Amino acid sequence: MTLHSVTFQRGRRVILDDLTWSLPATGRTLLLGRNGAGKTTTLRLLSGAIAPKRGTVKIDGHDAGPKELRRRVAMMPQHISSMPRLNVVEQVAFAAWLSGRSESSARSAAVKAIAQVDLSEKGQMDPARLSGGELRRVGLAEALARPSELLLLDEPTAGLDPTQRARFRDVVLSLDRPTVISTHQLDDVDQLVASVVVLDGGRIVFDGPVDDFLRRGQGPDVARMAESAFTSLTSTL
Ligand SMILES: Nc1ncnc2c1ncn2[C@@H]1O[C@H](COP(=O)(O)OP(=O)(O)OP(=O)(O)O)[C@@H](O)[C@H]1O
Structure with missing residues (x-):
């Protein structure tokens, strides 16, 4: 999957500037x-969820429109809401049903996804009563219950305490789908990934294997991030 010369603006403000990025097919x-x-x-x-103003998103070499992308890609957003009057299983099943699954397939996909995120014992609970870390895992289960080939996790560990982050990391490590994880902090997430892409001001300033990223970085900002990644890695050893 590739973003090809993508520009995205809000009013006159350029948010992504002629961005080209080929996502790794695995890992x-x-x-x-x-x-x-x-x-x-x-x-x-x-x-x-949104379409580029200029440029295209390509899958297997062809231009993919929003409809195809919504069918093939599942995203866990930054903020997970709990839905009133639904328990955890029902909330995840509802998300799966919205993505086109039948009612029975949505329910079985939900039960499976909730087990994957290690929340089976909370399946009948009101999501509003879960901890922040548990609610994030409900959000991940919603994404997993959709029939997708690529998973996008937007700041999945922001605001979680170290125990919850470790728990979330274990769940992410058990996933078998290609996954992109966004973050503005490295803490423990860097140990999870094979490759790193660094965005700055709507442009890619680094794209490569995590080892290269940690070893050298490119430019002062990336070097600073690499340094903090290294500190965080070594402090956990
Ligand atoms: N609906 C919007 N209207 C106007 N500006 C927007 C809108 N959405 C995003 N932006 C601006 O676009 C820029 C990029 O936003 P984006 O949310 O993609 O960044 P991000 O890297 O995910 O940031 P964060 O780590 O804070 O979530 C920001 O400056 C933001 O203020």
Whole structure:
């Protein structure tokens, strides 16, 4: 899947500027960038939630419109809402049904996804009563219950405490789908990924294997991020 010369504007403000990015076909990729760098916008373009003003999103070499993207890509948004009057299983099943599954297939996909995120024992609970970390796992289950080939996780661990982050990381490690994880902080997520892409001001300033990223970085900002990644890696050893 490729973003090809994509430009995205809000009014006169250019948010993504002639961006070209070929996503790795397998494994986990970290989309790194400071607040406002354009990460969410990039993920929303890939998921078909918004369309580029210029440029295209390509899958297997052909231009893919929002409808095809919504069918083939599942995104876990930054903010997960709990739905009134639905329990956890029903909320996840509802998300799966909205993506086109039949009622029975949505329910079985929900039960499976909830087990994948290790929340089976909370399936009958009101999502509003879950902890922040558990609610994030409900959000991940919603994405997993959709029939998709690519998973996009937007800042999945922001605001979680270290225990919840570790729990979330274990769940992400068990996923078998190609996954893009956006973050503005490296803490423990960097240990999860094979490749790193750094966005800055709507442009890609680094794209490569995580080892290269940690070893050298490119430019002062990336070098600073690499340094903080290295500190965070070594401090957890
Ligand atoms: N609906 C909107 N209207 C106007 N500007 C917007 C809108 N959505 C996003 N932006 C602007 O676009 C820029 C990129 O936003 P985006 O959410 O993609 O960044 P981000 O890298 O995900 O940031 P964060 O880490 O804070 O979530 C920001 O400066 C933001 O203010």
